[in-house]
Amino acid sequence: MFDHITIQLLMGQLLIGLINGSFYAMLALGLAIIFGLMHVVNFAHGALYMLGAFVALILLNSFGVPYWGALMIAPIVVGAFGIVMERLILKPIQELDHLYSLLATFAAVLIIEGLMRLQFGASGLPYRSPLPGGVNLGFMFLPWYRAWVLVFSLIVCVAVWYLIEKTKLGAYLRAANERSEIVESFGINVPLMKSLTYGLGVALAALGGVLAAPIYQVSPSMGSNLMIVIFAVVVIGGMGSIIGAILTGYLIGIVEGLTKVFYPEGSHLAIFVIMILALILRPQGLFSAAEKSR
Amino acid sequence: MTRYVLFAALGIAALAAPFQVYPILLMTILCFVVFAASFNLLLGFAGLLCFGHAMFFGTAAYIAGWLLKNTAITIELAFLAATLAMAVLGYLVGLISARRGGIQFAMITFAIAQFIYFLLLRAPFTGGEDGMQGIPRSALFGVINVSSSFTLYYLILAITVLAIAAVYRIVHSPFGEVLRAIRDNEARVDSLGFNPVQFKILAITLSAGLAGLAGAMKATVFQIATLHDVSWHVSGTIIFMTLLGGLGTLAGPVVGAALVVVLHDYLAHFGEWALIIQGSVFLAVILFMRQGIVGAAKALYRRVVVRS
Numbered sequence: 373m374f375d376h377i378t379i380q381l382l383m384g385q386l387l388i389g390l391i392n393g394s395f396y397a398m399l400a401l402g403l404a405i406i407f408g409l410m411h412v413v414n415f416a417h418g419a420l421y422m423l424g425a426f427v428a429l430i431l432l433n434s435f436g437v438p439y440w441g442a443l444m445i446a447p448i449v450v451g452a453f454g455i456v457m458e459r460l461i462l463k464p465i466q467e468l469d470h471l472y473s474l475l476a477t478f479a480a481v482l483i484i485e486g487l488m489r490l491q492f493g494a495s496g497l498p499y500r501s502p503l504p505g506g507v508n509l510g511f512m513f514l515p516w517y518r519a520w521v522l523v524f525s526l527i528v529c530v531a532v533w534y535l536i537e538k539t540k541l542g543a544y545l546r547a548a549n550e551r552s553e554i555v556e557s558f559g560i561n562v563p564l565m566k567s568l569t570y571g572l573g574v575a576l577a578a579l580g581g582v583l584a585a586p587i588y589q590v591s592p593s594m595g596s597n598l599m600i601v602i603f604a605v606v607v608i609g610g611m612g613s614i615i616g617a618i619l620t621g622y623l624i625g626i627v628e629g630l631t632k633v634f635y636p637e638g639s640h641l642a643i644f645v646i647m648i649l650a651l652i653l654r655p656q657g658l659f660s661a662a663e664k665s666r
Numbered sequence: 667m668t669r670y671v672l673f674a675a676l677g678i679a680a681l682a683a684p685f686q687v688y689p690i691l692l693m694t695i696l697c698f699v700v701f702a703a704s705f706n707l708l709l710g711f712a713g714l715l716c717f718g719h720a721m722f723f724g725t726a727a728y729i730a731g732w733l734l735k736n737t738a739i740t741i742e743l744a745f746l747a748a749t750l751a752m753a754v755l756g757y758l759v760g761l762i763s764a765r766r767g768g769i770q771f772a773m774i775t776f777a778i779a780q781f782i783y784f785l786l787l788r789a790p791f792t793g794g795e796d797g798m799q800g801i802p803r804s805a806l807f808g809v810i811n812v813s814s815s816f817t818l819y820y821l822i823l824a825i826t827v828l829a830i831a832a833v834y835r836i837v838h839s840p841f842g843e844v845l846r847a848i849r850d851n852e853a854r855v856d857s858l859g860f861n862p863v864q865f866k867i868l869a870i871t872l873s874a875g876l877a878g879l880a881g882a883m884k885a886t887v888f889q890i891a892t893l894h895d896v897s898w899h900v901s902g903t904i905i906f907m908t909l910l911g912g913l914g915t916l917a918g919p920v921v922g923a924a925l926v927v928v929l930h931d932y933l934a935h936f937g938e939w940a941l942i943i944q945g946s947v948f949l950a951v952i953l954f955m956r957q958g959i960v961g962a963a964k965a966l967y968r969r970v971v972v973r974s
Contacts, residue, residue, distance in 0.1 A: 596898075
C-alpha cells in the first residue's frame with residue numbers, strides 16, 4: 373500500500389517537517405519561558421507572532437526596511453509592545469489564579485486580531501523572499517531561504533536556552549519569578565525582571581513571525597492557526613520545560629511531515645493523537661524528568 | 667418574598683416574550699443559557715476551566731442533526747441521544763484530563779477540543795466547511811408539531827427551565843458541596859477520604875451532557891450544524907458569557923448569555939468591531955469586575971441593605 377512512497381517524497385517531507393518544527397520549537401520555547409518563569413499561559417503568543425510578521429511587512433512596504441533589518445527591529449518593537457501589555461493587563465492580576473492571566477491574554481487576542489483584520493483585511497499578503505533561488509539536493513530542491521530558517525532558528529533556540537539556564541541574567545530571571553521576596557531583598561528590580569521575561573518570550577514569537585513571513589502568507593489569522601499546534605507541543609513536552617519545548621517542537625514537526633507521507637489525511641490529527649497518548653503514558657510531560665520537579 | 671415576585675415576573679416575561687421579540691433570538695439566548703450554565707457548573711463550582719467546552723456543544727449539534735435528518739426519531743429523543751453521547755465524551759475527556767489541575771486542565775481540554783474539531787472537519791457526515799444543513803424539527807413525542815419557531819420556543823423554554831433546575835439540584839446536593847470543597851481546598855477533600863478525581867470526572871460528565879443538550883437544541887433552532895460551533899471562538903465566548911454574568915452564581919449564566927447574544931446580534935453589522943468590542947469588554951471584566959454583573963449586583967444589594 374505504500375507504493376507511492378519514494379525516497380524523494382520521504383526526504384522532502386522530512387525536511388518540510390523540520391522547517392515547520394523550527395517554528396513550533398521557537399514558539400513553544402517562548403511559551404515555555406513565559407509559563408515556566410511567570411506561570412502565565414500566554415494565549416496571545418500566536419497573535420504576537422502574527423504582529424511580528426506584520427511589522428516586517430509594514431517596515432518593508434512603508435519604510436523600505438529590508439528583511440534583514442526587520443529581523444532585528446520587529447522583535448524589539450513587538451517585545452516592547454509585549455512589555456506594555458504585561459504592565460497593563462498581566463501585572464494587575466498576577467496575584468490571582470493563573471486562569472485569569474490565560475483569559476486576559478485570550479481577550480487580548482480578540483482585540484489584536486480584530487484590529488489587524490480591520491486594517492489589513494482577512495486575506496494573506498505576500499512577503500518577497502530575501503533569498504531567492506536554492507540548491508538541488510538530488511532528492512529535492514531546497515530553497516536557500518528555508519535552509520536559512522532551519523539553521524537560524526536552531527541557533528536562536530540554543531542561544532535562548534543558554535541565556536536562561538547558564539547566564540547570570542537568566543539566573544536573575546528565574547530567581548525573580550520563583551522567590552521574588554528574597555531576590556527583591558538583594559536589590560534586584562523584580563517587576564522589571566518579570567517584564568523582561570515576558571518581553572523576551574514575546575520577542576521570540578515576533579522573530580518567528582518575521583521568519584515565517586516569506587514562507588507562509590502574512591495574515592491576521594496566521595497566529596491562531598499555529599497556536600493550536602503550539603499548545604499541544606507544550607502539553608506534550610511538559611509545561612514550562614524549556615528543553616522539552618524545543619525538542620518536542622522539532623519532533624512534532626518531523627512526525628507531522630512523516631504522517632503526510634504515510635497517511636496524508638491524518639497529518640493534523642497525528643499531533644493530537646500523540647498528545648493524548650503522552651498524557652496517558654507520561655502525564656508529567658515527555659521531557660520533564662530531566663527538569664527539577666516542582 | 668421579593669424572590670418569588672421576581673421569579674413570577676421573569677416567568678410571565680418568558681412566556682409573553684415571543685409575542686414581542688423574534689423567537690429565533692430568544693431561543694438562541696436560551697440555548698446559550700443552558701450552555702453557560704453547564705460551563706459554570708465546572709468553573710464556578712468545581713474550579714475547572716474547560717477551555718474547549720465548544721466540543722460538546724458543536725458535536726452534539728451534529729449528532730442531533732444527523733439523527734433528525736437520517737432517522738425517524740422524535741425531537742426529544744434526538745436531544746436525549748445527543749446529551750448522553752456528550753456525557754460519554756465528557757467522561758472520556760475527564761479520564762484523560764481530570765488528574766491535572768488548574769491551568770493544565772485548561773490547556774489539555776483546549777487541545778482535545780481541537781482534536782475533535784479536526785475529526786469533524788474530516789468526518790464524511792458533517793458536510794465539512796459547509797456544515798450540515800436542513801435539519802428538520804421533527805414532532806415532539808411524534809405528535810406535537812414544533813416546526814414553527816413560535817411553538818418550538820416553548821419547548822426550548824421548558825427544557826431550559828428543567829436544565830437550570832437540574833443545575834440547581836446538583837449544586838445544592840452533597841455532591842455539589844464536595845465540588846465546592848475541591849475548588850477551595852483539594853488536598854483537604856482528599857484527606858477526608860473523598861477521591862477528588864472521581865468527583866471531577868463526574869462533574870465533567872454532567873457538564874458535558876448539559877452542554878450537549880444546549881448544542882442539540884441549537885441545531886433545531888437554526889436547523890444547521892456548523893464547524894464554528896466546535897471552534898475555540900465559541901469556547902471563548904462561553905467563558906466570556908459566564909464571567910460577565912457572574913461565576914458561581916445561578917443567575918450569572920442567564921444574565922451573561924442574554925447580554926452577549928443580544929450584543930452579538932446588535933454588533934453583527936459592525937464586522938470586525940464586534941470582535942474588538944467583545945475582547946475589550948472581556949478584558950475589562952477580568953481586570954475590574956471579576957465577580958460579574960450578578961456578583962456585583964449582590965454586593966451592591968448587600969451594601970445598601972446593611973447601610974439602611
